[in-house]
Amino acid sequence: MHQSFINFRNYRYGLIAGAASLLCIAAYNLDRPRVPPNGGTWLGYTLGTIAALLVIFLALFGIRKRSFSSNIGTALGWVSAHVYLGLAALLIATLHSGMHFGANVHTLAYVLMCIVTLSGCWGVYAYISFPGAMMNQRGNLRRSEFLRQIAELDSSALELAEGISPQMTQLLTECARRTDLGGGNLWKQLRGRDESTILMGDTGPARGAHVVPNTNQRALIQTLAELRTGGRQSQIALSSVQKLLGLVGSKAALLQRLRRETQLAALLRIWLFFHVPVCCALLAALFIHIVTVFLYW
Amino acid sequence: MLICLIRGVAGNSSATSQQLPGTVFQTEELTIGSAPDQQLQVPHEDVDPRHATLRVSTNGRVLLTAVSPRGVVVNGRRQTRVHLDPDDTLTLGETTVRIQRGRGEYACIVRIEDPFSADESQPAAAASTRNHSSRYTISFWSWTLTIGVAAIFLLVPIGTFLGPSMRKMLRSAPLVPSDALWSSGPLHDTHRFIGNDCTACHVNPFQPVRNSECETCHAEVQHHVDVRSADVKLFDRERCAQCHFEHKEPATLVLRDPRLCTDCHSRLDELKSNALVRDSSDFGSNHPEFRIAVLSEDQIVAPGQWRAIWLEASKPETFKERSHLKFSHEQHLNPKGIKSPLGDRVLECSDCHKPNASGREMMPIRMEIQCSGCHSLHFDEHDTSSGVPHGDLPRMFRALREHFSRLYLEAGSPARPDGGMRRPGGEARQMSLDEQRRARDWADTESLKMARELLEKRVCVDCHDVTHVLGASGFDQWKVSPVRLTQNWMPRARFNHATHITEPCTSCHNQAEHSKQSSDILMPGITRCRECHGGSHDSTKLGSDCVMCHRFHLPNRGRFDEQKQARLLQ
Numbered sequence A: 001m002h003q004s005f006i007n008f009r010n011y012r013y014g015l016i017a018g019a020a021s022l023l024c025i026a027a028y029n030l031d032r033p034r035v036p037p038n039g040g041t042w043l044g045y046t047l048g049t050i051a052a053l054l055v056i057f058l059a060l061f062g063i064r065k066r067s068f069s070s071n072i073g074t075a076l077g078w079v080s081a082h083v084y085l086g087l088a089a090l091l092i093a094t095l096h097s098g099m100h101f102g103a104n105v106h107t108l109a110y111v112l113m114c115i116v117t118l119s120g121c122w123g124v125y126a127y128i129s130f131p132g133a134m135m136n137q138r139g140n141l142r143r144s145e146f147l148r149q150i151a152e153l154d155s156s157a158l159e160l161a162e163g164i165s166p167q168m169t170q171l172l173t174e175c176a177r178r179t180d181l182g183g184g185n186l187w188k189q190l191r192g193r194d195e196s197t198i199l200m201g202d203t204g205p206a207r208g209a210h211v212v213p214n215t216n217q218r219a220l221i222q223t224l225a226e227l228r229t230g231g232r233q234s235q236i237a238l239s240s241v242q243k244l245l246g247l248v249g250s251k252a253a254l255l256q257r258l259r260r261e262t263q264l265a266a267l268l269r270i271w272l273f274f275h276v277p278v279c280c281a282l283l284a285a286l287f288i289h290i291v292t293v294f295l296y297w
Numbered sequence B: 001m002l003i004c005l006i007r008g009v010a011g012n013s014s015a016t017s018q019q020l021p022g023t024v025f026q027t028e029e030l031t032i033g034s035a036p037d038q039q040l041q042v043p044h045e046d047v048d049p050r051h052a053t054l055r056v057s058t059n060g061r062v063l064l065t066a067v068s069p070r071g072v073v074v075n076g077r078r079q080t081r082v083h084l085d086p087d088d089t090l091t092l093g094e095t096t097v098r099i100q101r102g103r104g105e106y107a108c109i110v111r112i113e114d115p116f117s118a119d120e121s122q123p124a125a126a127a128s129t130r131n132h133s134s135r136y137t138i139s140f141w142s143w144t145l146t147i148g149v150a151a152i153f154l155l156v157p158i159g160t161f162l163g164p165s166m167r168k169m170l171r172s173a174p175l176v177p178s179d180a181l182w183s184s185g186p187l188h189d190t191h192r193f194i195g196n197d198c199t200a201c202h203v204n205p206f207q208p209v210r211n212s213e214c215e216t217c218h219a220e221v222q223h224h225v226d227v228r229s230a231d232v233k234l235f236d237r238e239r240c241a242q243c244h245f246e247h248k249e250p251a252t253l254v255l256r257d258p259r260l261c262t263d264c265h266s267r268l269d270e271l272k273s274n275a276l277v278r279d280s281s282d283f284g285s286n287h288p289e290f291r292i293a294v295l296s297e298d299q300i301v302a303p304g305q306w307r308a309i310w311l312e313a314s315k316p317e318t319f320k321e322r323s324h325l326k327f328s329h330e331q332h333l334n335p336k337g338i339k340s341p342l343g344d345r346v347l348e349c350s351d352c353h354k355p356n357a358s359g360r361e362m363m364p365i366r367m368e369i370q371c372s373g374c375h376s377l378h379f380d381e382h383d384t385s386s387g388v389p390h391g392d393l394p395r396m397f398r399a400l401r402e403h404f405s406r407l408y409l410e411a412g413s414p415a416r417p418d419g420g421m422r423r424p425g426g427e428a429r430q431m432s433l434d435e436q437r438r439a440r441d442w443a444d445t446e447s448l449k450m451a452r453e454l455l456e457k458r459v460c461v462d463c464h465d466v467t468h469v470l471g472a473s474g475f476d477q478w479k480v481s482p483v484r485l486t487q488n489w490m491p492r493a494r495f496n497h498a499t500h501i502t503e504p505c506t507s508c509h510n511q512a513e514h515s516k517q518s519s520d521i522l523m524p525g526i527t528r529c530r531e532c533h534g535g536s537h538d539s540t541k542l543g544s545d546c547v548m549c550h551r552f553h554l555p556n557r558g559r560f561d562e563q564k565q566a567r568l569l570q
Helices: A012-032 A042-064 A074-095 A106-136 A143-162 A166-177 A187-190 A215-230 A236-270 A270-293 B013-019 B139-154 B158-163 B166-174 B189-193 B211-215 B230-235 B259-265 B366-370 B392-411 B433-457 B528-532 B562-569
Strands: A197-200 A212-213 B002-009 B023-026 B029-033 B052-056 B062-066 B072-074 B077-079 B083-086 B089-092 B096-100 B105-113 B291-297 B308-310 B466-468 B478-482
Touching: A012 A042, A012 A074, A012 A236, A042 A074, A042 A270, A042 B077, A074 A106, A106 A236, A106 A270, A106 B211, A143 A166, A143 A236, A166 A197, A166 A212, A166 A215, A187 A236, A215 A236, A270 B139, B062 B072, B139 B158, B139 B259, B158 B166, B392 B433, B433 B478
Parallel strands: B002 B105
Antiparallel strands: A197 A212, B002 B023, B029 B052, B052 B062, B062 B083, B072 B077, B072 B089, B089 B096, B096 B105, B291 B308, B466 B478
């Protein structure tokens, strides 16, 4: 059976986290403190200490995963422990709180922890489901091969265009340059909208060029189709245009797959923009929580 | 305005300019950026989607305005807004853009030198999913959030430790973070007036709140034990906050956990040698039978002094009230009624036992209020003014003598020598000495006779213990034992009649209808209470913790003041 961070060593960390959670729940239910359950009872201090140590351990994962040479456990084992113990940490922190919430730094730390855990859950979901979907989009091709294929299509198209007219060459050159390959900032990658454009009307100096949207190469295909049916072309040129249409269609299909793959890759990364910064804020809030609780004992 | 863009490959500009016609835009402002909708598109990580504009004025001057905060490198210097001269060079990523003087119909010619040729136009940058250009990276957000949290929740609030003026400023200014953000929960309603003045109680950082801070306001709170006794040492480590818990929800100022009491009260014998109170750990399962405090007259040491003595139902021979009152509840609660001035009357408990204003306790029984309606003190049924006062024998005798003296003086007295008849026309005259003595003797004799009747045969003796004083005569020969009715039977416990009003009186005082003696103690035992009240964790009955009936701070024990206690014990 394939070993993932979910079933790492027969769910070792899942079982550890589950057992720890059950133990804490049992302790919480069996404990009869003299005061309403809160973080200040002996069980409260114990659960709080466990949760704080877990948070620090979970944050250490951020360091461990960058230390490729580290021998402290395997990377897969760390991910597995990170996921399961992260879920347990939120549960233990909830028990530690005794369900008392308010507008204060203590609840802030808890809310930040919830955000970190929820974004982490999204990350788990993304890592389980998106790589498969990305494989489907790429069809076993590497990203660079995708780009190479597109570049090949572009250069084949340019070769054909040179046989038609200089204007066609320029049209296709600008079209290739202005093709949106799905990159750019993360928001753009996530939206996955094709913002390709094409320079049109650049045939005479008097008119001037203007930039026209070329979503899914539709504007280019339309222009080529009009040329084909225009009837003013020679037989050779017509067959070139016909071939060009085929090339542009293939490119459009490739682009769509590339864009979807880019979008999935972005979805695979976006949660880290919540997970990591909020985790850093959580560490700060946790420190302040611990200090201030004893500052005003 | 026509602007001509000519693209070429770096190092080969003249050749490409001939190969490819220029792109001509009819515009006054040329947009430059990495987005495909820009007129001059330069796909590169260092170029923003909308990076800059070139505005060409009618006189041929070219103004470069950077939209991107990163600016544009012009002739090697980063600029944000600059007028360009011919042959100025802009560097955008790896692309060089050269401005040329306008020729013919072109107001401006812009020559673009890409690092790659048109046929190898694979714009790797456009496909880049790495986000180098954005300043809003994960680490940017991490630092921003971390510093933000630290500033709002620690660095600014900690200013409250920098002095009173800073403290006041931070706490009073709206929307300024103060140490109130560290509060773990709201204060109890009774402490709300303290507001956000945390240091009113939390005086020393990193130390639990001390009792002395509580005593600033609660100076008169009494101790649990006599502060002059050695027992006070048992409490030297106790803190107010152990039982009075703040900043937690649900807001309960007095903690009700029985262990706060039973930690000591389940093992008092181990803690002190002369424990008067018996051990208890739970009302439902381990609580001693009630002891009843009954007023009793001291017969030996200080006769006439009354004090409470503790009685136990398990010792029936001593379980009696000695109030010196004769009273039968059974007789008064006779369902057929009891004789009254208005005929037979059926009495109910509430006819005599009335609750006080709060409804918690019963008002004391007073002869003048509860009894005199039926128990008249008139000794002459023909004379409505013939009553004697209650509770004072000398006054009673004086009243009797006044009554019979008046009778002698008035007409119709059978004791007068003239038979009490005054003839018509006869004049009133002064009594002779002899006559006066005779009148006094007669009044004394009649008063004594009436006193004997009242004290020994009817009225007084109905309710009171009347005894003869050995060797005494006249009015001194009788003694009426004083009556003291116990008012507070369980002074160490609190019972609220008002909250039990749905129950009939006899539901708890169930012996009342059959009690013939006033010495019968009609207080219910613990069994009766336990029919409804269970232990503190009882799920089938009303969970009853210690403080439901008992208090910690007891009256007249001395102030709960550590320093004072220490002084007293030395």
